[in-house]
Amino acid sequence: MGKKRSDCPISCSLEIWGDKWSLLIIRDLMLKKESTYGEFLKADEKIATNILASKLQHLLENGIIDKKDHPENKLKILYYLTEKGIDLVPVIVEINLWGDKYLSIPEDRKKLLEDIKKDKEGFIKRAKKHLSANP
Numbered sequence: 113m114g115k116k117r118s119d120c121p122i123s124c125s126l127e128i129w130g131d132k133w134s135l136l137i138i139r140d141l142m143l144k145k146e147s148t149y150g151e152f153l154k155a156d157e158k159i160a161t162n163i164l165a166s167k168l169q170h171l172l173e174n175g176i177i178d179k180k181d182h183p184e185n186k187l188k189i190l191y192y193l194t195e196k197g198i199d200l201v202p203v204i205v206e207i208n209l210w211g212d213k214y215l216s217i218p219e220d221r222k223k224l225l226e227d228i229k230k231d232k233e234g235f236i237k238r239a240k241k242h243l244s245a246n247p
Contacts, residue, residue: 128174129200133159133167135207138197141177142204142243143224147190148182176200198243201236 117123129138136157140146146155152164159167168191171177176197182188193200205228211217212225228235 129171129176131167133163134171134176135204137164137167137171137191138176138193138200139204141191141193141197142201142239147192148188149191150188171197192246193243195244198240201239201243205232205236205239 117127129135136155136159137152140152140155144155146152149164149168152159152168153161168177172179175194177191178194179189179191182190208225208228209232212222217225
């Protein structure tokens with residue numbers, strides 16, 4: 113990880129995955145199943161190519177994601193969450209719930225939130241199991 117700014121666990125964690133783009137990449141790998149460079153570029157947030165490359169490299173170096181060759185197209189790389197990245201599922205769930213509570217969320221985005229609210233612990237368990245089984 114390099115030199116830390118502090119020994120605070122929150123500060124250290126945020127240095128690894130706490131910026132907007134890193135969290136959106138993690139979100140896409142967890143919830144949207146996007147896993148290639150091109151799929152990340154198509155996200156609604158319109159990440160720039162240089163930022164995407166930098167954030168993917170940072171997440172790789174910190175063990176949050178890993179990559180492998182695409183089985184059908186050797187020109188593509190598939191990115192996936194490592195166990196360390198999968199352990200962020202509860203964090204992403206809580207960010208979603210916070211957003212639902214304090215922000216105006218469009219109706220077409222509420223299905224996931226309703227699933228989470230019905231059984232948060234079950235949702236987290238199922239998501240972690242699914243992600244662990246599908247690198």
